[in-house]
Amino acid sequence: MARAGLTAERLTRAGAELADEVGFDKVTVAALARQFGVKDASLYSHLKNSQDLRTRIALLALEEMADRVASALAGRAGKDALEAFAHAYRDYAREHPGRYAAAQLRLDPEVAAASAGVRHAQMTRAILRGYDLAEPDRTHAVRLLGSVFHGYISLESGGSFDHSSPGTQETWARVLDALDALLRNWPAP
Amino acid sequence: MARAGLTAERLTRAGAELADEVGFDKVTVAALARQFGVKDASLYSHLKNSQDLRTRIALLALEEMADRVASALAGRAGKDALEAFAHAYRDYAREHPGRYAAAQLRLDPEVAAASAGVRHAQMTRAILRGYDLAEPDRTHAVRLLGSVFHGYISLESGGSFDHSSPGTQETWARVLDALDALLRNWPAP
DNA sequence: TGCGTTTACCTAGGAGTATTAGGCAAATTA
DNA sequence: TAATTTGCCTAATACTCCTAGGTAAACGCA
Known part of the structure; x- marks a missing residue:
């Protein structure tokens, strides 16, 4: 019988697509196997287990996000950079909700340290x-920015913002205006 | 045979405890049944399904959080209120990680509208x-505060903050200092 | 070109979870 | 005390994760 040509990479990629379509929590070994027309047991030649699959999707998402942010940030500074970063980040999350959810997965410290999360x-x-x-203060500010971006997108x-009036685009x-103002006027302790 | 005295409330409460102990995603009908020494099928007299269980835990968490925040906020204003709110919120999340995770569950609009989330x-x-x-700007600021709090806690x-140097307490x-400064100096559009 | 080795995918099966249907006995009410 | 409600049961179906062991396709080499 013909081989499907499975590899860990193809499975990860397909898993990421699946996550965007049906939600990261519904990405299952069985569902992925179905997509390739093979039995679920077959995937275990390529993946250690379902956690391994989820981790791979998370790492893929972190790479993609870092790449996007990197190119958005190139050649920009100040508020320009702030906005470019923010838009790249938010757009990615909107285009790839499943991948974004995957990127929030708690990774083992060593895995995380070797991931694009560092970049x-x-x-x-x-x-x-x-x-x-x-x-x-730089570190405090970094953490604040991360919190705002992640929190807002989440x-x-x-x-949560669907049923009150100004559009989320305006907010x-x-x-971002407010964060820029804050960073230019960071209060002394 | 003796009855276990199950009710939706007891199950919800036990489910919340379980969530705090092992994680919200590991709260399962079977695990809950085990805790009460009954068969999992028995829970379906009290719960519609496992999604119903999760929703009930989420609503419980929202109630508890709103109560805490309400009493933290009583009689305070300005930065005092900001800090009281923030601490109450963060403390709840630290004491009850499973419940906090539950509170992030996406609810049906009607259910959400009737929940303590509104409070x-x-x-x-x-x-x-x-x-x-x-x-x-008030609404924009509300959304910003929500994003920072949720994002930071998350x-x-x-x-994410474990491996860089200033302690998270200091940050x-x-x-909060920064947010207070920002709210006192909110930039014009 | 054919042979051996690797490996991709298979069948079979065990364990856990979600859920429904239908039954009996304990608790409640008349 | 009889009638009814209801709490928990057994049984059964379906789906997911995962392991063990087998077969045949693809690859590497003489």
């Missing part, structure tokens, strides 16, 4: 180059 | 009474 963190720091912040995609723009 | 949102608005913000509990305090 991502570095780029968040890079945004602040255009602002006059010394340590440890609440928005969860529908997003004003939030 | 929660109103209290976030109440914080802003101490600051001079008119609509629509990243912190996911371990949290400085983030």
Whole structure:
């Protein structure tokens, strides 16, 4: 019988698509096998287990996000960079909700340390180059930015903003204005 | 044979405890039945299905959080209120990670509208009474606060802040300083 | 070109979870 | 005390995860 040509990469990619279509939590070994027309047991030659699959999808998502952010950030500084980062991040989450959810997966420390999440963190720091912040405020600010971006996307995609009036597009723009103002006027302790 | 005295409420409460112990995603009808020493089929007299169980835990968590925040907020204004809200929120999430995760569950619009989530949102608005913000900036600011709080807690509990140096306690305090400063100096469009 | 080795995919099966249908006995009410 | 409700049961179906062991296709080499 003909082989389907499975590899860990193809499975990861297909799993990511599936996540975007039906939700990350519904990505299952069985569902993935069905997509390739093979038995679920067959996937275990390529994947250690279902957790391994989820981890691979998470790592893929982190790579893609870091790539996007990197190219969005190239050649920009200050508020320009802040907005580019924010838009790239949010757009990715809207285009790929399943992958974005995957990227929130808690990884083993070693795996996380070797992931594109590190690059991502570095780029968040890079945004602040255009602002006059010394340590440890720089780190506090990085954490604040990460919190706002992640929190906003998470609440928005969860529908928390659906039933009050200004559109989320407008809020997003004003939030970025506010963050820019804050970074330019970071309060002394 | 003796009855276990199951009710939807007891099951919900036990499910919430279980969520805090092993994680919200591992709260299962079977696991809950085991805790009460009954067969899993027995729970279906009290719960519509496993989604119903999860929803009930989420609603419980929303109630508890709204209660905590309400009493933290009583008699406070301005930065005092901001900090009280933030601490109550974060403390709840740290004490009850499973319940906090449950509270993020996407609810049907009608269910959400009847939930304590509404009270929660109103209290976030109440914080802003101490600051001079008119609509629509008030709404933008509410969304920003929600994003920061949720995002920070989510990243912190996911371990994102574990491997960089200032402690998260210090960052949290400085983030609140920054938010207070921002709300007092909200930029014009 | 044919042979051996690797490996991709298979069947079979065990364990856990979600859910429904239908039954008996305990608790409640008349 | 009889009638009714209801709490928990057994049984059965379906789906997911995963392991063990087998077969045949593809590959590497003489």
